[in-house]
Amino acid sequence: MNSENQIQTILAAQRAFFATGQTLNLQWRIAALKKLKTAILNYETELTTALTQDLHKPLLESYSSELVLVINEINYALKNLKKWGRPQKVPASLLTFPSQNYVVKEPYGVVLVIAPWNYPVQLALAPLAGAIAAGNCVILKPSELAPATATVLERLINSTFDSEYITIITGDAAVSQGLLEERFDKIFFTGSPTVGRIVMEKAARYLTPVTLELGGKSPCIVDKNVDLEVAAKRIIWGKFFNAGQTCVAPDYLLVDQAIKKPFYAAMQKYLIKFFGTNPETSPDLARIINLRHFQRLETYLASGKIIWGGRSNPEQLYIEPTIMEITDLESPVMQEEIFGPILPVIDYTNRNEIFNIINRHPNPLALYVFSKDKAFVVTILKRIPFGGGCVNDTLSHLTNHHLPFGGRGTSGIGNYHGKYSFEVFSHSKAVLKKGFSCDLPQKYPPYKETHRLIRKFLLK
Ligand code: NAD
16 A cells, blocks of 8 residues: 555645646535544544553543544534535735735645554544545555554544545655655645754655644743642643644743742642552553553653653653753753653742743744733734643633634744634735736836826825
């Protein structure tokens, strides 16, 4: 299935199918979205079982952050697709009067969607839903690091769609590289900044537009003027959801020194409440995806003073939810995105320190600030560039399909969710339509002194 020739055969079939114009029909797309929704519901148990196999994902997390998010995306597209797909009228300008002007959303054509392993259902199927809504043919490449989920996704897609319309190609980085050798009309990639660079380089050869949903070190600021209990509860939840393997998880905390001690106590209280005193036996904590990532995370455990946690078990790919105090910003845990259940805490005495620390890893995918001080919150939101985030909460911004989801700089290019998912897979085609009467004679040569009129009326 995955040799160069086979990829080219599938691509040629998809190009031919796209050229028939069937996907331009909104009813076609609506029917395809309904098929996808039915398939997901039919495969519900297989998907959640696979997520348990790959990540030991708690059932609630599988539903809330994988299946429900995708079904919501599909439902929202189904509700709005006719409206989104209509040409949007815009006013004529002084220079184009009289004319009708509108923007037509047209599909790119054949698009490639590459997904990561941490939310292997959501991050494969939510972009797929957007690509279908916008009228594209799709080649979907799930992550090889969540193999049970990739296998179920393969069956789900193969039993639902003809391969000339939507194809899934499973495999590792080499397969992904093989795909990137080909010309697509759009590439939507979710994964690490390192691979994001490779994707963009490959796409550049064909000038293929890319959307890159990447990661980074997302800070979480805890001001002294705060409800400690609520802040601790929401941070512990957001950090240890999916065992910290979330692109928008709070990567590290910046805590006002004045409240550091009571804040540690509040976080410990919620760690015990959520996962018990031996979290290894908790059914509500996911596992690390594989031994390589486990070993990477284990080395971080020596990076600072452990305040809570610190135990691990390679056989279970288990790392205990860990809070760690950091005094040296050069320590290994502060160099890369952690992507695991380890939460470094750095304290500050002067609020200006916050900006310097965050600027060591600029343009994070997410930022969280907990404070009752409105002016402080406004300053943080204004002065620090980041993809998206929350005030007094974590993760939740990505669950609102009215908000665009994406990064900036090293955390990504472009965004999606809700209507943005339709737009990210559509080209905005500008159309100006004129009748045959009513023409301004001055715009045609010989121009004579017309420039004087232009200068007088338009150059101001
Ligand atoms: P990854 O970049 O290693 O892999 C992502 C995909 O790229 C996989 O399908 C993989 O097969 C493929 N791939 C791997 N190496 C490749 C190469 N050399 N050439 C071409 N393709 C290659 O990422 P991951 O480990 O699966 O996911 C973790 C990263 O993804 C983290 O950085 C995380 O922050 C980020 N992430 C971002 C979002 C988001 O929405 N912004 C969501 C989830 C994860």
